[in-house]
Amino acid sequence: MTKTKKMKKIIETVFIDAIAEMFFVDVIVAEDEELSIDCPIICRLSILLPHWGELILVFSEDIARELIENTLGGNVSEQKSKMVDAVGEFANVFAGKLINEISPNMLFELGLPKIIDKSSFDITNSSYYAQYFQTPCKKFAVVYCNFKNEP
Amino acid sequence: MKIMIVDDSQTARLVSKKVIKMVFGSEEIEFSEAVNGTDALEKLELEIVDIIISDINMPEMTGFTLLKNIKINKKLSKIPIIFVTSFSNDARVDNLMELGAVGVLPKPLKVKQLSSLLERLKLKSVDESSGAWGK
Numbered sequence: 001m002t003k004t005k006k007m008k009k010i011i012e013t014v015f016i017d018a019i020a021e022m023f024f025v026d027v028i029v030a031e032d033e034e035l036s037i038d039c040p041i042i043c044r045l046s047i048l049l050p051h052w053g054e055l056i057l058v059f060s061e062d063i064a065r066e067l068i069e070n071t072l073g074g075n076v077s078e079q080k081s082k083m084v085d086a087v088g089e090f091a092n093v094f095a096g097k098l099i100n101e102i103s104p105n106m107l108f109e110l111g112l113p114k115i116i117d118k119s120s121f122d123i124t125n126s127s128y129y130a131q132y133f134q135t136p137c138k139k140f141a142v143v144y145c146n147f148k149n150e151p
Numbered sequence: 152m153k154i155m156i157v158d159d160s161q162t163a164r165l166v167s168k169k170v171i172k173m174v175f176g177s178e179e180i181e182f183s184e185a186v187n188g189t190d191a192l193e194k195l196e197l198e199i200v201d202i203i204i205s206d207i208n209m210p211e212m213t214g215f216t217l218l219k220n221i222k223i224n225k226k227l228s229k230i231p232i233i234f235v236t237s238f239s240n241d242a243r244v245d246n247l248m249e250l251g252a253v254g255v256l257p258k259p260l261k262v263k264q265l266s267s268l269l270e271r272l273k274l275k276s277v278d279e280s281s282g283a284w285g286k
Contacts, residue, residue: 068162071169072165072169082161085160085161085162086160089163092208092237093259095237096237
């Protein structure tokens with residue numbers, strides 16, 4: 001298995017587990033890898049140690065809403081702040097699990113998750129690993145991962 | 152039983168409440184919520200809680216500073232504090248235990264892990280039925 005495939009597999013496994021643990025929802029790897037998210041909630045998180053890099057999570061509002069309503073109940077259709085909070089919190093959980101998977105027993109340090117504008121979202125660097133996910137209703141989430149210093 | 156949850160994320164507080172309710176089953180649990188250490192200390196001036204479950208990384212006052220402040224306060228120092236963190240192999244986790252935390256659990260909080268810790272600390276009676284949620 002190539003390094004890229006191995007990394008994508010790790011991202012896939014950790015993402016699916018983290019979503020299930022936190023939101024009690026099953027997601028699967030998307031069949032379609034076309035990124036067409038109109039109102040994305042984008043969260044960027046820096047990995048400072050031991051391997052510098054970053055994670056970028058892109059959730060459609062639809063999937064964020066579905067995850068929150070499934071977990072916490074209620075209707076959050078007009079409450080974007082709740083969706084942003086949930087994506088930021090999920091980014092923390094996902095990053096912790098991912099780093100543990102990549103470098104078990106190694107101490108690490110992460111930056112705080114930051115929600116960024118779509119305008120400043122530019123993934124043109126081919127060194128990012130991209131993995132696409134969907135719920136059974138075809139709502140999208142995407143994970144980009146870039147390690148400057150490969151683990 | 153009154154439990155204070157300290158976390159700057161509303162989602163995390165809600166997930167924790169959901170898990171705690173599963174752990175305690177039919178037992179009545181009252182919750183108090185705080186968004187950081189400062190908020191928690193202000194609320195602890197006015198109310199008595201039996202357990203504190205706190206995040207570590209929070210703006211304004213972190214879980215570390217909260218723990219230190221609680222441990223030097225005679226009125227609060229006996230309250231058991233459990234920390235939850237996404238980064239369980241964070242170098243600072245050991246420090247929390249040395250400072251007096253009773254446990255550090257990974258985020259998101261899970262029924263089985265929380266239940267086991269509370270039983271070990273005798274903060275909850277052993278309840279085999281809670282194992283059904285243990286995932």
